[in-house]
Amino acid sequence: MDVVQLQRQLVDYRASLYHEAFLDEQFTQLQELQDENNPDFVVEVVSLFFEDSERLLNELTKALEQQSIDFKRLDAHVHQLKGSSSSIGAQRVQKVCIAFRNDCEEQNVEGCLKCLQQVKHEYSLVKTKLETMFKLEQQILAAGGSVPM
Amino acid sequence: MAQSRHAVEKEQSTKITALVVDDNRINRTIHRRLLSNLGIENEVVGSGKEAVDAHCSGKKFDLILMDMEMPIMNGIEATRKLREMGNRSMIAGVSSRSMEEDIQEFIEAGLDDYQEKPLTMSKLISLIRKISLNG
Numbered sequence: 001m002d003v004v005q006l007q008r009q010l011v012d013y014r015a016s017l018y019h020e021a022f023l024d025e026q027f028t029q030l031q032e033l034q035d036e037n038n039p040d041f042v043v044e045v046v047s048l049f050f051e052d053s054e055r056l057l058n059e060l061t062k063a064l065e066q067q068s069i070d071f072k073r074l075d076a077h078v079h080q081l082k083g084s085s086s087s088i089g090a091q092r093v094q095k096v097c098i099a100f101r102n103d104c105e106e107q108n109v110e111g112c113l114k115c116l117q118q119v120k121h122e123y124s125l126v127k128t129k130l131e132t133m134f135k136l137e138q139q140i141l142a143a144g145g146s147v148p149m
Numbered sequence: 150m151a152q153s154r155h156a157v158e159k160e161q162s163t164k165i166t167a168l169v170v171d172d173n174r175i176n177r178t179i180h181r182r183l184l185s186n187l188g189i190e191n192e193v194v195g196s197g198k199e200a201v202d203a204h205c206s207g208k209k210f211d212l213i214l215m216d217m218e219m220p221i222m223n224g225i226e227a228t229r230k231l232r233e234m235g236n237r238s239m240i241a242g243v244s245s246r247s248m249e250e251d252i253q254e255f256i257e258a259g260l261d262d263y264q265e266k267p268l269t270m271s272k273l274i275s276l277i278r279k280i281s282l283n284g
Contacts, residue, residue: 026267033182033270041182048175079218083173086245087267
């Protein structure tokens with residue numbers, strides 16, 4: 001595939017991520033913060049998101065396995081995940097976190113378990129999508145092209 | 150947007166300094182980048198208590214971006230304490246909290262402004278302009 005085709009593929013792929021609500025306007029804001037002085041800013045922030053999310057999802061899983069669930073602690077973790085996902089524009093993850101917080105407040109165990117499954121699913125999807133997007137960007141750069149904004 | 154950003158950078162004849170107070174490292178990273186892109190020197194802390202400690206150590210900032218929900222000491226408590234100690238920075242609450250009463254309590258603690266998360270360049274520029282106007 002030549003550079004122009006790769007660039008077109010990237011633009012279309014990015015558009016689909018917004019269209020399917022995997023990403024929202026906040027991700028565009030992140031891209032606008034990237035410049036020649038900080039060329040890897042988006043990848044760096046998204047990598048932090050991946051690290052934090054995986055840690056938080058592990059904590060949430062452990063918390064919900066306890067005999068006596070600490071809903072305050074659970075809510076604190078969901079709050080963090082909601083904040084991180086909102087900050088990078090991971091809209092679908094953020095939306096599930098909002099529902100998750102409601103279930104924590106109501107101490108609804110079944111609701112929380114459902115939300116945990118949903119948020120793991122949405123996180124897995126957005127992670128795959130973002131990794132695919134970054135791979136495309138790398139392919140364009142390797143082929144001597146520039147990444148379209 | 151690039152033009153507004155440029156104008157803000159030029160307007161600053163003296164350097165504005167800022168403190169980012171947020172327990173979430175992604176938010177800290179993004180807010181730092183936003184501030185740096187405007188040429189604003191900045192530091193970060195991870196809790197309201199650390200913000201109060203920074204004030205007690207004699208550090209002065211023109212702008213404090215204060216998150217609301219934080220462990221150890223939240224933004225409401227930290228803002229209240231800073232004002233009690235005579236802190237005169239512009240304190241802007243930055244939070245994703247949507248409950249009116251929570252935001253009201255935050256404002257009453259001593260905020261100069263409140264912006265809903267996520268913080269964007271245009272929101273930050275409006276805060277910086279306020280500092281410039283107030284001198």
